[in-house]
Amino acid sequence: MTLTVELGHRSYPVMVGEGLIRSAGARLKRLGFASPPIVVTNRTVLGLHGKELFGSLESAFGACPVITIGDGERFKNHETLIRIYNGLFRSRADRRSWVVAFGGGVVGDIAGYAAATFMRGIPYASIPTTLLAQVDSAIGGKVGLNVRQGKNLIGAFHQPSAVLSDTGLLRTMPARELAAGMFEVIKSGAIRSEPLISYLEKKLSVCMECRPAALDHVVIECARIKAEVVSGDETEEGPRMVLNYGHTVGHALEAATRYRRFRHGEAVGWGMIAAVGFGRELGLLTAREAGRLVRLIHAVEHLPSLEGVRLEDVWRALRRDKKFRGGRIRMVLLPKLGTTEILPGIDPRHLKRFLRSFLQSGGDIGI
């Protein structure tokens, strides 16, 4: 299955399917790449799936240099970036070279950023190996890294030349990471596709068991949604902002717990529940729809508890959020499942009051 992210002369295909990496070399060759790519990955992914990928790439292009980086969010920093640059120079990369980012969100973000800035930009293809990366981070060209002041604060927009999502790779994912990705799947449905929510209500458990047909459907649907939103708004804070549903509070929960308690997806899970509850206070979403979404989120996994999360810490993190404008908050909310509305003028005191009771009740929004 191939979708296209439509961005004029920067359009690119997103291919989804089981076993795709076994034909990755031939597929990338057909897109016009001729020389061997330089592959950026981590040791975990290399150990699990390296043989298959390199078999395919090398039969199409010959020997491919590889640059390995540490596995985990804490490696998404300037030190790793310079390690990648040095690897590129060691591989004698020049302006005509290209990169394959082979891994989860961290590899995709930092390898993509290295490609964006090496000799003012060389192409890269993304082969995401986690659910989160396949449904979200690999599509759309947001690349970057973390600094001590916060996550993703340094970065660029650099669209990949192709995204190859092999859903077969997801079978080796730890359950908790798969779950974390599933919250972004739910987000995609919540903002743009009631049928996807409805599908998940029936098929969540077969998805979590990584049955290919179910996962393929879910990844394709999310890729389609992400591609559509990105096509409409490559870099701006306009329509693309809907992808941040659940992220305002989610990011703040992550920061307030110093990125230790929640995986990003889990924080987004809680963030969506908060957004549903807050939306209800503003008269959005029926009790029935709100209940469907909240039940689906809780069905994915037992979310790490909100106990002991301090309102002051959440609030401080929120105030640093880019979506604060002139004291008023912009939030993406759902008038109904599958449809979004950007509310620009939310009263911070109202949100703070809501969050106080949200945290006190342990995330129970009374639905």
Place this chain on the structure above:
Amino acid sequence: MTLTVELGHRSYPVMVGEGLIRSAGARLKRLGFASPPIVVTNRTVLGLHGKELFGSLESAFGACPVITIGDGERFKNHETLIRIYNGLFRSRADRRSWVVAFGGGVVGDIAGYAAATFMRGIPYASIPTTLLAQVDSAIGGKVGLNVRQGKNLIGAFHQPSAVLSDTGLLRTMPARELAAGMFEVIKSGAIRSEPLISYLEKKLSVCMECRPAALDHVVIECARIKAEVVSGDETEEGPRMVLNYGHTVGHALEAATRYRRFRHGEAVGWGMIAAVGFGRELGLLTAREAGRLVRLIHAVEHLPSLEGVRLEDVWRALRRDKKFRGGRIRMVLLPKLGTTEILPGIDPRHLKRFLRSFLQSGGDIGI
């Protein structure tokens, strides 16, 4: 005098004139900037011209934070970049912030790159304080930094929102740096404007004395040429490549002498002489025109000698140049003064033979 770099919705004005920085604040405000910029500069520039600029900026915007970096090419590195990022965070910069790059090429390149990558890109305005920056590097959006593997190897294209070139600032430039900039002025004439060459033949010495009228004319002409070329080809290796006249050999001379003997402009001076000599061997340029250009270059200053520069070192550096393609060399040459031709298929052995005798003769091309 205001010119426009035409790049669709990224078009921007280039203003040239004596005393411009005294109205910089008001001019930038008229372009739509509202909040105080964060100014990136170095201590030398700050000491010489800081008072004037800050007086103007602060009366338009209120207090402006300042980030100072080291003065010199060796500070154009990742360490300085991170220093700028930290300064931006300390100044509580967010996505709506903007930067003023106030200094020569180093400040412009690295502050522009910081702006290109901070929160995926914030705007910047450039106030170049050297001749080289006013006629060349501040226009066109090439930003970046050096790594140990070479100069400008990490970077981005990020167009400024405005360029303000106050020619009055050039009066405080050391003579050798002014001369280095003058070689890029000659390059601009050589590739696009015989009248500019002709003007310099008459007015070189008044320019070198920084007489305002003469310098204004020269800076405007060069800015116009650079703006035209960049408008036609923002990022590609097409027409924009003509700006590299004299740079193939120039860069190689710089690298072969480890960036210690020549200033960039001086190396370009020798590079242009080499290009004239080599072009003559290919039947380009009349002896009369070649003589005019070479005499003009030598009239700027006594170029640092080529003595002891080893062909092997120059050749090794050339082979790393991005313009080597599949063993053949692309070079920009002049069929006649003010007109360029890109020759894609130059035989490396021919060029090497020429360079051997060029170095042996100490840069005498027999004209």
